[in-house]
Amino acid sequence: MATTRLFAPIRRRLSACVLAVFASQGALAQAPPDLDPAQFQVAEQEGAAATALGIKASIGLDAWDRRRAVDGVADAGLRSVLDLRREWHLGSGWSATFSGRLEGTGDGHTSTVHKALREAYVAKRMGDSLFVDVGRINLRSGVASGFNPTDWLREAAALPQTTQNPVSLRENRLGTVMLRLQAIENWGAVQLAVVPHLAHQEDGASPDGLAWERTNDDKALHVRVAPQLNDALSLDLLAYARENRHPQWGLNLTSVLHSALIAHAELATGLREGLAAPGVVPSTHMHQRVAAGFNWTTPQGAVLTVERHSATDALNPQDWEAWRLATDRPTLRGLAQLRTQRSDLQEPLVRDAWFFRAAVTGLSERANVDLGAFVRLNAHDHSALWQVDGAWHVRPRVSVYASLGGFAGTSLSEFGANPTRTLMSVRLETVF
Amino acid sequence: MFKLPQRRRVVAWMGAACWAMVACPASAASPQDMLAASDDIRNPPNSFSLRLAITEYRQGRRTNHSTLSVYSSPSESSGDFRNLVRMVTPVRDAGKLLLRNGGDLWFYDPSSRASVRISPQQRLLGQASNGDVMTTRLARNYTAELKGPEEVKDGDGVVRKTQRLLLVAQRPDVTYAQIEYWMEDGTHRPVMAKYYTAENRLLKSAWFRRFKPALGAERPTETVIVDGLDPQWVTVMQLSEYTPRKIPEQWLQRDYLPRFAAD
Numbered sequence: 001m002a003t004t005r006l007f008a009p010i011r012r013r014l015s016a017c018v019l020a021v022f023a024s025q026g027a028l029a030q031a032p033p034d035l036d037p038a039q040f041q042v043a044e045q046e047g048a049a050a051t052a053l054g055i056k057a058s059i060g061l062d063a064w065d066r067r068r069a070v071d072g073v074a075d076a077g078l079r080s081v082l083d084l085r086r087e088w089h090l091g092s093g094w095s096a097t098f099s100g101r102l103e104g105t106g107d108g109h110t111s112t113v114h115k116a117l118r119e120a121y122v123a124k125r126m127g128d129s130l131f132v133d134v135g136r137i138n139l140r141s142g143v144a145s146g147f148n149p150t151d152w153l154r155e156a157a158a159l160p161q162t163t164q165n166p167v168s169l170r171e172n173r174l175g176t177v178m179l180r181l182q183a184i185e186n187w188g189a190v191q192l193a194v195v196p197h198l199a200h201q202e203d204g205a206s207p208d209g210l211a212w213e214r215t216n217d218d219k220a221l222h223v224r225v226a227p228q229l230n231d232a233l234s235l236d237l238l239a240y241a242r243e244n245r246h247p248q249w250g251l252n253l254t255s256v257l258h259s260a261l262i263a264h265a266e267l268a269t270g271l272r273e274g275l276a277a278p279g280v281v282p283s284t285h286m287h288q289r290v291a292a293g294f295n296w297t298t299p300q301g302a303v304l305t306v307e308r309h310s311a312t313d314a315l316n317p318q319d320w321e322a323w324r325l326a327t328d329r330p331t332l333r334g335l336a337q338l339r340t341q342r343s344d345l346q347e348p349l350v351r352d353a354w355f356f357r358a359a360v361t362g363l364s365e366r367a368n369v370d371l372g373a374f375v376r377l378n379a380h381d382h383s384a385l386w387q388v389d390g391a392w393h394v395r396p397r398v399s400v401y402a403s404l405g406g407f408a409g410t411s412l413s414e415f416g417a418n419p420t421r422t423l424m425s426v427r428l429e430t431v432f
Numbered sequence: 433m434f435k436l437p438q439r440r441r442v443v444a445w446m447g448a449a450c451w452a453m454v455a456c457p458a459s460a461a462s463p464q465d466m467l468a469a470s471d472d473i474r475n476p477p478n479s480f481s482l483r484l485a486i487t488e489y490r491q492g493r494r495t496n497h498s499t500l501s502v503y504s505s506p507s508e509s510s511g512d513f514r515n516l517v518r519m520v521t522p523v524r525d526a527g528k529l530l531l532r533n534g535g536d537l538w539f540y541d542p543s544s545r546a547s548v549r550i551s552p553q554q555r556l557l558g559q560a561s562n563g564d565v566m567t568t569r570l571a572r573n574y575t576a577e578l579k580g581p582e583e584v585k586d587g588d589g590v591v592r593k594t595q596r597l598l599l600v601a602q603r604p605d606v607t608y609a610q611i612e613y614w615m616e617d618g619t620h621r622p623v624m625a626k627y628y629t630a631e632n633r634l635l636k637s638a639w640f641r642r643f644k645p646a647l648g649a650e651r652p653t654e655t656v657i658v659d660g661l662d663p664q665w666v667t668v669m670q671l672s673e674y675t676p677r678k679i680p681e682q683w684l685q686r687d688y689l690p691r692f693a694a695d
Contacts, residue, residue: 037656038589052526189687231534256605260553396522
């Protein structure tokens with residue numbers, strides 16, 4: 001396609017720039033400070049506190065380079081977003097929180113508007129250490145970066161976005177309506193969330209508006225205990241029970257190995273129906289999901305993350321190979337559905353994966369450029385999902401964000417089978 | 433065997449003692465005590481809050497400015513300070529929080545409503561590392577060795593007589609592996625510090641200046657930090673609005689971060 005030729009040089013140049021930036025981060029020069037600190041005199045009491053209303057408005061352009069044309073879908077489109085996150089402290093221990101997103105997209109032929117209520121709840125402090133929250137709340141769990149096995153409430157909560165960045169996906173998702181009780185004591189914290197049933201889930205339910213059917217289709221209980229251990233180790237113990245599903249148990253662990261090195265491990269276990277080879281009836285067994293790795297801060301300030309993901313309920317190498325080698329139409333259709341379903345739910349398709357990320361903040365002479373890149377690698381077929389993100393903070397309230405991402409691999413691989421080869425997004429955002 | 437008469441021996445001992453007192457005035461206190469005394473000048477003894485302004489310069493031009501509120505409380509068990517830092521400006525970072533209990537450091541972003549564990553060396557505030565904006569008692573985390581007297585220029589260009597200490601981290605989770613630390617002779621006022629990695633690479637140099645009365649003592653209200661790799665990258669940290677205040681224990685727990693409301 002024509003857009004392929006357009007994207008190729010951009011991809012090469014951007015990759016070269018990213019490599020150059022990270023390479024320059026690694027170049028050491030033992031330069032002693034030779035400046036006179038006396039020349040840096042700053043006026044006192046400068047920089048009055050700015051008022052933040054919690055409103056972000058952005059307008060941007062998305063473009064896709066597709067492996068094959070998708071009927072009725074354009075290769076580029078405009079996107080405008082109005083995003084509000086605000087908290088009000090009402091006195092006497094009461095507070096209220098609202099978080100919503102209004103998004104309009106258009107490609108010259110069609111236009112759509114999405115409204116999403118991410119959060120809306122009231123909170124009350126009862127005594128010294130007990131807190132009660134009621135409403136739609138985004139309850140997140142997990143210490144890993146690329147995949148959170150214990151973040152059970154993420155399923156079906158994602159909002160439509162161009163980015164595949166796990167950080168953005170975690171930010172922009174629907175909360176779940178719940179009653180949450182939390183006690184924070186000197187020994188640690190304990191939290192109980194009770195999720196009511198509000199609506200029935202239907203296939204393809206839209207994330208628009210209230211979308212109770214996506215987040216509250218069953219009753220559920222979520223428990224988290226976080227004892228204060230010591231400076232080096234943090235621990236969360238979690239349990240999750242949802243109507244019509246088996247209880248799940250989880251553990252989050254982080255440890256400081258060095259002033260620049262943090263290790264983390266996230267584990268979930270419970271009875272689950274696993275994925276199976278085509279034609280094989282899936283069975284329910286005890287399954288484990290693990291995301292473990294480390295974050296290292298280089299002396300130059302870049303943060304590097306390496307993570308290994310494993311989910312025993314996802315396809316093992318033999319079953320994945322069986323799906324890939326199938327040639328009959330029903331199986332191919334089944335594989336396409338399976339891919340889409342697992343991607344929509346942000347669930348792993350194959351058992352083993354790697355996740356790598358590099359991020360650096362405060363680049364450029366004005367220290368106002370942030371850069372990040374990540375790769376999610378299928379450990380069996382070596383296909384990859386990758387993305388490079390850049391943010392240029394032009395002024396304190398104005399930023400330009402750009403991202404270039406893609407799905408790489410052979411046509412029979414997990415990511416290489418995606419109809420999109422490359423996607424690019426640029427947006428201008430202002431904060432009020 | 434050569435033997436001095438009793439009276440001459442007493443005189444010789446007294447002479448040697450006087451010489452030692454004159455030649456080594458700082459040796460009266462141990463290096464660790466000297467460091468603790470310098471910590472007491474940098475930090476008030478009890479819980480307090482302050483305002484921190486961070487201004488960055490590149491090639492001599494001002495490029496960035498941010499402000500933070502810092503809440504510090506000494507730990508009864510470790511004796512070191514626990515810190516809660518709230519970002520005030522720029523507005524895109526307003527409301528972000530940093531919590532530190534020793535090597536336990538958490539970053540909370542209200543956009544994602546998630547608390548993420550980060551390393552003390554990770555930079556979220558430009559050139560200043562997270563450890564730099566926190567109140568710390570060096571004597572609790574480093575073993576000090578006296579290297580001797582030196583004359584150095586302070587942050588205002590004035591030459592001062594100092595004692596140089598070499599500080600070695602007592603644990604691997606401490607922000608810097610080694611620090612060279614210069615304190616003014618007699619007063620123990622911090623003058624200058626150089627921070628190194630475990631591989632002995634210079635990370636940054638800092639000068640402490642503008643001593644002013646704050647919560648019962650004259651304390652440095654400005655720190656000038658020069659990057660070890662790029663000397664043209666300079667950060668000035670200004671401390672003001674020292675206020676004694678009770679910091680509730682809850683504020684210093686990661687689970688409280690989403691509920692923290694600045695007053």
